[in-house]
Amino acid sequence: MHLHFLPLLSRVAVCGGTHGNEMSGIYLVKELLKARKKVMEDEEEKPVSVMLVLSNPRAVQQCRRYIDTDLNRCFTHATLSGPMSDTTPYEIIRSRELNTMLGPKGSPGAVDLVCDLHNTTANMGLCLISYSDCDWICLHIFRHLQANVPLRYIHFDVSNKESYSLDSVGKHGFAMEIGPQPHGVVRSNVYTAMKAGVQHMLDWVSFFNSGNVSEGGFVDVFTMVKRFDYPRDSETHDITAAVHPQLQDRDFCLLHPEDPLFQTFSGETLRYKGKEPLYPFFINECAYYEKGIALSLARKRRVMIPAIRVQTEQEEQSNEQRFTSEEEE
C-alpha cells in the first residue's frame, strides 16, 4: 500500500461531560483546564490548538446523564437543522451551541478531531468508538495507543447522514469509552487510564503534525451487528431477568450459540439462540436499560491501514483548491 498524505490536525477538541454523570471525562477536562491555566504564562504556543469542552454543563451540575434528552443523540443533520421553539429540549439547544463551537458538522470550518470522553458500567476496558472503519487518522491513533495501553476499536456502521454523536461534528472523531465505572462515581484507576489515553492521543497528533510517517499495518476492528434487550414483562415493561452471571463482565469474550445470556429473577437461565459466535460488549450498561439494550454483539475483522504522513503546505493548497471547486459545483 502507498503512503497516504492527510491534512494537518491543527485543531483538536477534547470533550467531557457529554453525559453529566460520567465522571472520569468531567474531572479530566476540569484538570486539564486547571493545568493549562497554570502553564499559560511560561509556555510558548503549541503547534496544536486543543479545545477543552465541558459538553453538558447543566447535566454535570446535577450529576445526571442529561436534563431533557440524551445530548449524544442530538448531532444528526436533521436535529441540528430542525425547528426551534420555547419547548425545545435543553440538549437540542446545547447541541447547536456545540455545533457552532466545534463544527459546523460536515463543513471545512469544523475542528479536525473530536475526542469525546465517556464511561460505562460495562467491563469494556478502554475503547475507541467510531463510525468509520477506514478513517486512517482514527485508526492510526488507535494503533499508537494500543502500543502503549490495552485498547479496542469499535465500529458503529452508521452512515454519515445518520451519525448522531458529538464526535461526528469533527472532521475526524471518536468516543473514548472506558469502564467499568459506576455512573456518578470516579475510580482513580479509570481516571488515570483515560488521562494516559488522552495524552498518548495528543502525542500522536504532534508526531503526525511534525511530518513523521506513521507506518501501516493491521488492526482488529469490532463492528457492531446486533443488540439484545432484557426480557421484559409484557404489561409493566419491567425487566424480568438480569445478564447471566457467566456473561456479566465478559465483554469481548466470544459468545457461542447456547451460551447463557440472562438469568431470570426466578432463577431460570436463558441462552443465546444466534447461530454465529459474536463478541459481546456494553454488557449491562446502566444508561441502556431505558434504550432497551442489554448488550451489543460485534463481528471482529482485521483491517489493513496504510502508512500516512501529513501533507506539505503545497499539497494542502492543491487540495483546498479542489475542495473549493467541488463546493462551487
Added chain:
Amino acid sequence: MHLHFLPLLSRVAVCGGTHGNEMSGIYLVKELLKARKKVMEDEEEKPVSVMLVLSNPRAVQQCRRYIDTDLNRCFTHATLSGPMSDTTPYEIIRSRELNTMLGPKGSPGAVDLVCDLHNTTANMGLCLISYSDCDWICLHIFRHLQANVPLRYIHFDVSNKESYSLDSVGKHGFAMEIGPQPHGVVRSNVYTAMKAGVQHMLDWVSFFNSGNVSEGGFVDVFTMVKRFDYPRDSETHDITAAVHPQLQDRDFCLLHPEDPLFQTFSGETLRYKGKEPLYPFFINECAYYEKGIALSLARKRRVMIPAIRVQTEQEEQSNEQRFTSEEEE
C-alpha cells in the same frame, strides 16, 4: 449468660426501593410479590405475616435515589411529627405514609421487624446495618445468616431519638446492604445473594417463632467512628482527588496510619493521618459524594450475645400488662 425470652415476631416487613435506583431490592420485592400471587391459591396461611413494600415508588419509576430529598433520612421523630404544607417534599409525605403502614415508630403497633434492602457501589459484600449492638433479634439473624453466607454487621451508634432510616420504624430493624453494584444496574450475582439473605432471614424468623432456642455466642460488630470527605476545591467545592487505587475496593481491610487514602487528579498521594488503625467501609459510595463522605471508618469489637427463645403466650401477656402500665404512667 441466661436464656433470654423475647416476643414473637409475627409481623415482618421487607422493603425495597427506599432508594429508587438501588435495583436488587426493587426487583427482589417485585419478584416476591409475583411469587406470592402465584402460590396464594394452594398455600395455607404462614405463621409469619410478611409485608412486601416498595418504599419510594416515584423514585423507582424515575430510577433516581429520590425525588426531593433522601427518604432514608426522613424517619426521625422530629421529621415524622413536623409541620406539613403544600411545599412539603414528596419523601416527607411518603415517610408518614410508611410510618402509618409499618409503625407508628416506637409504638406497640409497629411491625416487629423491618428489613430494608439497599445496594452500594462500594465493595462491601453483604452487610446488615443497625443502630444497635445489643438488639438480640438483629444479632441472632446476623449470626444465622453468617453461618450460610459471608456477611458483616455494621453498627451506627445513633440514639433512638436521632435514628433516621426506614428500618428504625420497626420494633427491630436493619438495612440489608450489598455491593458492589452500580446504581441503576442489577447484577445477577448481587440480586441472588440478596435473595438468599432475605430467605435465610425469614427462615430464622420461622425457626424462632416455632419456639426453638437460638444458641448464644460471639459476633464481630463494626461500629462506625469516623468519616472522611474527599479533598475539595475551596471555591468550586469540586472534589480534587479520588479514592486511592490501593484503597478502592478494600472495604473492611484494616487501614493503617500513613496508608494511601486519596490520589489527586494531578497524581499526588494523600495519606491517612489518623493514629488508630481502623476498618474502612462505604469506600467511594456514589450517593455519598453529595453528603461529603468518601469513606467511613469503623472499630471492630467482639460482642457476646445470649441464647434466646420466643416467649410463651403467658410470658407475653405478663409483658403486655407491664407495657400497658408503663404507657399509663
